[in-house]
Amino acid sequence: MSAREQHHATRRAAGLFDFSFMGLYKFDDGTALQRLQTRDLGALAPGQIAYTLLLNPDGAVLIDATVWRLHDGGFWLFTGKRAPHGNRDRSGEYAVLALQGPASARILARVIGTDAVRNLEYFRFTEANDLIVARLGYSGELGYEILVPRAGGRRARDALLDAGRGDGLRECSFQAADSLRIESGYVLFDREIDGRANPSELGLERLTGKHFSISKKLIGLEIAEQPASHDLPRAHVTSECFSPLLQKQIALGFAPPDAAPGAELRLDDGRLARAARLPFYDAERRRPRAAPL
Numbered sequence: 001m002s003a004r005e006q007h008h009a010t011r012r013a014a015g016l017f018d019f020s021f022m023g024l025y026k027f028d029d030g031t032a033l034q035r036l037q038t039r040d041l042g043a044l045a046p047g048q049i050a051y052t053l054l055l056n057p058d059g060a061v062l063i064d065a066t067v068w069r070l071h072d073g074g075f076w077l078f079t080g081k082r083a084p085h086g087n088r089d090r091s092g093e094y095a096v097l098a099l100q101g102p103a104s105a106r107i108l109a110r111v112i113g114t115d116a117v118r119n120l121e122y123f124r125f126t127e128a129n130d131l132i133v134a135r136l137g138y139s140g141e142l143g144y145e146i147l148v149p150r151a152g153g154r155r156a157r158d159a160l161l162d163a164g165r166g167d168g169l170r171e172c173s174f175q176a177a178d179s180l181r182i183e184s185g186y187v188l189f190d191r192e193i194d195g196r197a198n199p200s201e202l203g204l205e206r207l208t209g210k211h212f213s214i215s216k217k218l219i220g221l222e223i224a225e226q227p228a229s230h231d232l233p234r235a236h237v238t239s240e241c242f243s244p245l246l247q248k249q250i251a252l253g254f255a256p257p258d259a260a261p262g263a264e265l266r267l268d269d270g271r272l273a274r275a276a277r278l279p280f281y282d283a284e285r286r287r288p289r290a291a292p293l
Helices: 003-012 031-036 104-112 114-118 150-167 174-183
Strands: 014-018 023-027 049-055 061-069 075-079 094-100 125-128 131-134 143-149 169-171 217-227 234-243 248-255 264-267 271-276
Touching: 003 014, 003 169, 003 174, 014 150, 014 174, 031 075, 094 104, 094 150, 104 114, 104 131, 104 143, 104 150, 143 150, 150 169, 174 234, 174 248, 217 234, 217 264, 234 271, 248 271
Parallel strands: 014 169, 234 264
Antiparallel strands: 014 094, 023 075, 049 061, 061 075, 094 143, 125 131, 131 143, 217 248, 217 271, 234 248, 264 271
């Protein structure tokens, strides 16, 4: 199955992704972690997750992450790339599976039970049937991330695939995950987060409680396969794909702060692009928050 078919399967039914490369760090309390990242840990209840940022000394974003408030008073820090600090590195201890798509809750309910799925709120996690299940994801759809000790990863994967066989569940590649997240306007380390852009330039200042001066801003780009005039403002592409949903070439990238939706821009390679609002898909992000069952 091609990455485009996997993309459509996730938008229409469900996709299963392996994110076991994630970095995981355990903190026994919030003292060191509060200094390390930008969210107020005191506002998190046990079982709650927050999206957060780790910043360089100059205010640029080093990496994004999620913080999980554990029931024993400790915290987990999950990152897509190894973090430079950590109280206890537990990376590699868990298999991390992402079940994403409109059928994901129905499929998961066959594995952990209907009540566990129905009661799990967005950006919360629970333990059920020896699995740690979080309601979040990277696709712009209703979705879940499922942790299981590494030795049980294949068994959990097979159980999910069996449960989703009648609903069109498909195993998916990172290429499909990439096109899904670009449509949904989600940033990626080493692409949009390159150690040089600050939270305001990335559109993430809500995670910091402060404003940073900007020399550029992250926008959506709709790319025309034709040359652009040399006198147009410049834009730099950070992530690009053909959108299976929109049937056009789209990208995330940085443009001058005054670039308004519809404005014509010249890309680094000379192509013409038009500025677009983010996200391309589900502008109000209603689908990830949808009632699961």
